[in-house]
């Protein structure tokens with residue numbers, strides 16, 4: 001099994017907000033996303049680019065994964081963002097409004113041309129109606145090493161804007177699109193993060209939406225405020241009961257009497273070898289989270 005990198009909580013912050021960029025060094029988010037796109041006004045784009053790239057190069061963020069969200073390449077800022085981000089060498093560059101696999105191939109080529117280090121991966125926002133319709137080819141681009149694609153990120157605000165679907169409790173309208181993107185990501189072995197929850201002060205609504213995202217299979221949730229980090233970290237981590245159950249399943253299949261069996265009875269439940277594989281992933285994720293502490 002490849003090493004797991006926990007991505008329970010991915011906190012966006014405007015690249016124009018110096019206080020937030022500094023504060024992120026002390027926050028328990030697994031991922032810090034420095035935004036140069038929608039959270040930054042056009043007149044502040046240049047200054048934000050410089051501030052964000054300097055912060056990434058200077059460091060001080062410990063084990064947090066650092067991601068720069070650039071403006072789309074067809075905007076007046078995209079090319080300069082990509083060049084500056086490539087030189088800053090974050091863990092990943094998040095590309096917004098991706099609607100085709102070809103767009104990712106073009107970004108990958110530009111990054112190679114710019115000399116971006118191999119360790120800098122590409123993440124793609126899934127936030128246009130076309131991206132939903134093209135989710136499988138977009139995720140399949142991860143099989144082409146030139147694209148560097150490692151993770152999809154749902155952009156539910158843009159999806160709501162472009163489709164006119166409403167972001168209501170339960171997300172009935174969004175669920176088919178969330179699951180389409182999730183199936184595409186899983187089919188091609190990459191991670192996928194759920195969209196943001198805009199109601200900053202609604203802790204209960206946020207908890208419910210995190211649990212829904214976790215139960216849908218997302219690896220974590222994108223966040224907009226530090227107050228959302230603790231709940232996301234707890235909900236997207238395996239619970240103590242899940243870890244205990246995973247240990248029991250792995251131990252059961254290690255028993256000599258179960259060596260040749262594909263399915264066993266464990267405490268009144270049928271458990272198959274696929275459950276042992278799932279259990280090993282739960283244990284690996286729990287270990288990776290513990291190693292961060």
Ligand SMILES: CC(C)(COP(=O)(O)OP(=O)(O)OC[C@H]1O[C@@H](n2cnc3c(N)ncnc32)[C@H](O)[C@@H]1OP(=O)(O)O)[C@@H](O)C(=O)NCCC(=O)NCCSC(=O)C[C@H](O)C(=O)O
Pocket residue numbers: 011012013014019020021023024035038039125127154155156157158159195196200223224225226
């Ligand atoms: C939403 C906010 C504008 C709220 O700001 P504010 O009211 O100022 O927050 P607080 O006063 O409660 O802040 C308390 C302290 O926390 C720091 N803070 C706040 N937000 C962040 C953050 N995101 N990261 C780091 N630190 C943050 C404040 O500086 C305060 O610190 P201190 O001075 O020490 O007390 C604001 O939270 C915000 O700007 N959030 C992020 C907005 C953003 O990045 N949006 C773009 C991404 S969302 C998106 O585009 C999704 C996708 O593309 C889609 O289509 O769906």
Ligand SMILES: [Mg+2]
Pocket residue numbers: 038096125127155157158
């Ligand atoms: Mg968006």
